[in-house]
Amino acid sequence: MNSLFDLNNPVWRFIGKCFDACLLSFVWLICSLPIFTIGASTTALYYTFLKLVKDEESYLLKDFFKAFKQNFKQSTIIWFLLTILGIILFVDVFYYKFMPTTKGLFMYYFFWVLILFYIIINIYIYPLIAKFENNTIRFFKIAIMLSIKHFVFTTIMLFTCAVLVMISINIPPVIVFLPGLIPFFNSYILRHIFDLYIEKQEQN
Secondary structure, three states: HHHHOOOOOHHHHHHHHHHHHHHHHHHHHHHOOOOOOOHHHHHHHHHHHHHHHOOOOOOHHHHHHHHHHHHHHHHHHHHHHHHHHHHHHHHHHHOOOHHOOOOHHHHHHHHHHHHHHHHHHHHHHHHHHOOOOOOOOHHHHHHHHHHHHHHHHHHHHHEEEHHHHHHHHHHHHHHHHHHHHHHHHHHHHHHHHHHHHHHHHHHH
């Protein structure tokens, strides 16, 4: 019974981390208000959460703003490229939706598949920036490679995102916490994936 109320209990530690994720959701929202800073804010979230889920010494706000500043340029460039790509994909989906032909139907679903793949790249690329150093093109290649190589983990993260979005649709106030909760839960999986390559590199 005493262990149940012990703050070092794994359950209470996890609950505490969930509250941290909710807090950082507000920080993300504030730092993303200029819109073009969304990429840097997202990278900063992953930097903080990748430390938090690994139980490394972490200072939430300090770590967040440190990563925000360090990765601002590259994150903003990647966010800009992904935003342009996303607009193109959704415009194509809208266009082919109203084309009543077999080709139109095929292209409509084809672009939805591309959008799914686009979402997957977004899931991987910001934590990669947060964890490693590399050039922009290389990050895109690695994000694609990891999403395919770790298909099961990718599917789990997509499912997690879908569940949280569905919850927020049914309980609208949860939308405010989505920016923090999605990266937080995905960071547990991403930490495992990244550790595989870090350990392999250290062994080599």
